[in-house]
Amino acid sequence: MKTSKSTLTVARMAFQAARDSLPDYAHRKSPRKFTQPQLLACLVIKEFLQLDYRGLHMLLREWSDLRRVLGLKKVPHFTTLCAAANRLLGKAQTGAVFAGVLKLCRKAKILAKRSKQAAIDSTGLESRHVSAYFTQRCKRHKGHYKRRYPKLSAICDTSNHLILGLVINRGPKPDPVEAQQTLRDAFEPHQFKTLLGDAGYESEGFHGLCRKELGICSIIPTTDRGRPRDDGKPRPVKGYYRRLMKQRFPKKQYGQRWQIETGFSLLKRNMGSALRARDYHSQNREIRLRILTHNLAILWRLSDVLYRADVTL
DSSP: OOOOOOHHHHHHHHHHHHHHHSOSOSSTTOOOSSOHHHHHHHHHHHHHTTOOHHHHHHHHHHOHHHHHHHTOSSOOOHHHHHHHHHHHSSHHHHHHHHHHHHHHHHHTTSSOSEEEEEEEEEEEOBSSSOOHHHHHHOTTTTTGGGSOEEEEEEEEETTTOOEEEEEEEEESOOTHHHHHHHHHHHHTTSEEEEEEEOGGGOOHHHHHIIIIISOOEEEOOOOOOSOOOTTSOOOOOOSHHHHHHHHSOOHHHHGGGGHHHHHHHHHHHHHOSBOSOOSHHHHHHHHHHHHHHHHHHHOOTTHHHHHHHHHHO
């Protein structure tokens, strides 16, 4: 799936999604200098262009077209942008805008009303801009990559690489730890028929959650567990759904699981794999903002329609 390279297009889409999902002001006694949709759209542009708060402040000062798209009469100070990030990038606020972006994607016919296939996987992110060579040679940073790192578990639509749901944790941890929460968070804003996952998610409990409770066809390869028997044969597979996957595994359909790897590749190539934030909660906010920006960069087909509508009004 192609992603937009236009800053104004992404800003327009972010402003539209935030305006549909968030109130203009958080409190009735707010200063009312800037609306919440305006500030959130500014944060998306910061992540899209990989800027810091001071760089975003200068960009808004010098770029009148960007101010016009966002309806800014004044330029927010970089401290205002930092405070807005702490307030607007929480799980609840970001989740509301996230659902609004998916709604716009369905309106643009990028996303079906109910997706045919989705894939689940996890990836690690780097917690700082330090090369592997430097960490090996520098005693102060030696062993940095052996410690805990930000871990992103996500579900992606295989037809367009949109992220449907995510859970942020700290690795290394086995994938089943976040599997059920990731599935529930993704299925709430957008439903899908089939879920593809690698062998790390293979368990009878996860199959049961997908098939019995949510009505999703889960396709996950079954692995052999335990030591072989004395005659050299593998032990019998326990569980109805695990036996079903062992006997009648749809290899052709499962071949689309790699699409989520492409989605992670798009995310890291466009916005980098290293995080600028240092503490735990700031890193979580930055990851949510990156996922939101990733989906907005895919949502470029609807921009011309919305732009013409604004001009007409």
